[in-house]
Amino acid sequence: MIQGIFRNRELIAQLVKRDFVVRYRQSYLGYVWALLPQLVTVGIFGVLSSHRVFDMGDTPVPYVVYALWNVSVWQLFSNCIVSCTSSLSAAGSLVTKVNFSKEALVVASLGMPIFDFLIRLVPISIVFIWYEAVPTPGFILVPLVLCLLVLMAAGVGFYCSLINLVLRDIGNLVSMIMTFGIFSAPILYPPPSAFPFSLVNDLNPISPAIKAMQDLLWRGAVTEPVSLFVVALLSVLFFLSGLKFFQVALPRITERA
Amino acid sequence: MKTLVKFDGVSKRYCRTIKTSMKYGVKDIFLDLLGRNDTSILRADEFWGVDSVSFEVARGECLGVIGANGAGKSTLLKLLSGLYAPDKGSIQTLGSIGALLEVGAGFHPLLTGKENIYLNGSILGMSEKQIRQKFDKIVQFSGLEDYLDMPVKNYSSGMYVRLGFAVASQINPEILVVDEALAVGDVSFRARCLNYFKEYLQAERGCLVFVSHNRHDIHRVADRVLYLEQGVASLYDSAGEALNYHDQRMLEKNQQAISSASSFELRSLNFAQEAVSVGSDFSVIVEFETARQFDDLQVGYMIQTAEGVMLLADSHTFAKTVAGRYTVTLSWENIAWAGGTYWFGLFVWANNRTENLLSAANLKCFSVSDPHLDTLKRDGLLVNPAVVDVQETPRI
Numbered sequence: 001m002i003q004g005i006f007r008n009r010e011l012i013a014q015l016v017k018r019d020f021v022v023r024y025r026q027s028y029l030g031y032v033w034a035l036l037p038q039l040v041t042v043g044i045f046g047v048l049s050s051h052r053v054f055d056m057g058d059t060p061v062p063y064v065v066y067a068l069w070n071v072s073v074w075q076l077f078s079n080c081i082v083s084c085t086s087s088l089s090a091a092g093s094l095v096t097k098v099n100f101s102k103e104a105l106v107v108a109s110l111g112m113p114i115f116d117f118l119i120r121l122v123p124i125s126i127v128f129i130w131y132e133a134v135p136t137p138g139f140i141l142v143p144l145v146l147c148l149l150v151l152m153a154a155g156v157g158f159y160c161s162l163i164n165l166v167l168r169d170i171g172n173l174v175s176m177i178m179t180f181g182i183f184s185a186p187i188l189y190p191p192p193s194a195f196p197f198s199l200v201n202d203l204n205p206i207s208p209a210i211k212a213m214q215d216l217l218w219r220g221a222v223t224e225p226v227s228l229f230v231v232a233l234l235s236v237l238f239f240l241s242g243l244k245f246f247q248v249a250l251p252r253i254t255e256r257a
Numbered sequence: 258m259k260t261l262v263k264f265d266g267v268s269k270r271y272c273r274t275i276k277t278s279m280k281y282g283v284k285d286i287f288l289d290l291l292g293r294n295d296t297s298i299l300r301a302d303e304f305w306g307v308d309s310v311s312f313e314v315a316r317g318e319c320l321g322v323i324g325a326n327g328a329g330k331s332t333l334l335k336l337l338s339g340l341y342a343p344d345k346g347s348i349q350t351l352g353s354i355g356a357l358l359e360v361g362a363g364f365h366p367l368l369t370g371k372e373n374i375y376l377n378g379s380i381l382g383m384s385e386k387q388i389r390q391k392f393d394k395i396v397q398f399s400g401l402e403d404y405l406d407m408p409v410k411n412y413s414s415g416m417y418v419r420l421g422f423a424v425a426s427q428i429n430p431e432i433l434v435v436d437e438a439l440a441v442g443d444v445s446f447r448a449r450c451l452n453y454f455k456e457y458l459q460a461e462r463g464c465l466v467f468v469s470h471n472r473h474d475i476h477r478v479a480d481r482v483l484y485l486e487q488g489v490a491s492l493y494d495s496a497g498e499a500l501n502y503h504d505q506r507m508l509e510k511n512q513q514a515i516s517s518a519s520s521f522e523l524r525s526l527n528f529a530q531e532a533v534s535v536g537s538d539f540s541v542i543v544e545f546e547t548a549r550q551f552d553d554l555q556v557g558y559m560i561q562t563a564e565g566v567m568l569l570a571d572s573h574t575f576a577k578t579v580a581g582r583y584t585v586t587l588s589w590e591n592i593a594w595a596g597g598t599y600w601f602g603l604f605v606w607a608n609n610r611t612e613n614l615l616s617a618a619n620l621k622c623f624s625v626s627d628p629h630l631d632t633l634k635r636d637g638l639l640v641n642p643a644v645v646d647v648q649e650t651p652r653i
Contacts, residue, residue: 018365099338166279166282167279249289252282252285
């Protein structure tokens with residue numbers, strides 16, 4: 001099942017290259033667009049926070065550092081899902097007229113969000129240095145947790161991309177959930193501890209991963225390894241079940257697309 | 258010869274309404290996941306888009322697929338290329354499949370021709386190294402050397418086809434599937450494609466399954482023809498026979514309603530011979546009635562091929578005709594028209610062509626059979642073979 005994806009690595013590389021070239025071919029500002037949305041979001045919340053419009057609670061590092069990192073991670077996750085969801089419907093007649101491993105389209109659509117994230121690491125590093133929020137050695141494990149998030153996004157993406165071919169509501173639904181989902185995880189504020197609000201965080205499968213990365217960056221050790229393990233398990237499960245669903249349902253969906 | 262494609266009673270269900278189709282889709286996916294889906298029965302609102310089709314294609318052989326719009330040709334090719342799974346029956350294929358169902362599927366409009374060659378090549382399963390090796394051949398086949406750095410959004414549809422076919426031709430599949438793709442190419446490119454097909458088949462590099470509405474293309478390439486009508490297939494060993502039958506069925510649907518003036522009535526039009534073949538006689542018997550006297554009555558007749566190419570058009574002027582019934586017989590002896598299906602058209606004018614009494618270009622169709630069509634691979638509008646004289650020239 002997974003071999004199929006590996007066998008198509010050259011195709012995936014070509015598709016990523018296509019997305020990359022196409023995106024920057026008719027653009028002057030280019031990479032700026034990868035940075036701007038997250039800088040603006042953080043800027044707004046930074047201003048609101050510093051003027052005490054609402055209380056962000058205690059963050060382990062200066063708020064701007066905290067928010068910038070988390071928003072970038074969230075955007076990696078949400079952009080991966082959104083991009084996967086539209087990957088098949090954006091491919092047009094390629095899906096209905098050419099027989100090849102369509103998984104490649106979904107996997108390749110992860111390319112741009114990951115690339116954007118890597119670009120964003122530049123301003124993130126600058127802000128980290130500026131605020132002297134030097135990460136602990138645990139940050140070496142952060143990429144692993146990021147991989148889990150991408151894996152989960154791809155798993156969800158396998159389901160959504162197929163369904164979006166016949167039911168375009170999914171695309172809109174996913175973008176909406178991703179826009180508001182940012183408030184359901186400890187991204188712009190520290191995790192709440194009071195009961196009804198803490199529930200949202202506890203049930204959200206993304207929260208433990210976000211929290212684990214914060215721990216690794218600034219505390220040096222994961223404080224809730226069990227929930228992180230559950231997230232890891234979920235990610236693998238989502239990915240494998242998504243891939244299986246994708247392969248079984250594809251012919252039925254293609255007929256109707 | 259080795260069989261590369263084998264269809265055995267293949268059927269495909271289609272649903273008439275989108276809502277029911279979605280409902281069935283969800284059900285099917287669920288049952289597929291459980292591995293217990295019985296797809297061999299029709300549910301409410303469903304019909305067989307392709308119905309129990311069986312055929313085999315061997316290496317070096319070409320199967321032409323013809324049929325009216327919506328007869329199931331594209332579905333058949335999608336089943337063959339693996340895009341659809343059959344609901345009933347089985348499909349066995351041996352070797353790699355290269356399907357050209359829509360040319361330029363996968364081209365990105367913003368990318369240049371060169372970039373698209375690499376992209377499309379890898380979608381069709383070539384590695385980057387293979388594409389690099391074959392790049393020059395692809396470019397040469399497409400004939401687009403001067404436009405490689407232009408984004409393909411500025412290409413014409415013909416150029417799209419050229420590039421798409423050039424890439425597909427280099428993947429060397431053992432089962433080549435082509436759907437009506439060449440229709441937009443210009444004459445020289447189509448000739449190049451047909452030559453490619455012939456070479457491919459002669460060298461026994463694989464087999465070809467080819468959908469076309471162009472009878473000359475089918476006739477030139479296909480060894481056998483599958484005629485589809487509402488999903489049901491009939492297989493013909495002779496391309497000519499299948500094409501004639503097909504054209505006749507198609508044309509009959511297009512029979513024109515006759516518009517004529519009140520003073521003139523066409524009572525009947527019949528062909529004297531039941532079967533017409535090359536070299537036989539052909540007569541048309543026209544019965545009409547006039548309600549008043551005409552000083553000059555001009556009867557025009559014309560014969561067109563199924564594609565609308567004029568084979569002949571001529572007219573005959575009658576002297577003064579009084580009101581009454583007339584039977585006019587038009588006869589041709591020893592006809593030299595090529596095998597195929599033709600339209601017979603009739604026009605009647607009066608008063609020095611100022612008054613039109615009858616106008617029907619597609620009045621009735623007839624077929625001319627040519628027993629030697631397939632063996633001699635004749636083509637063209639006329640059967641007018643040259644007198645061939647061969648003499649050995651002594652060397653001095």
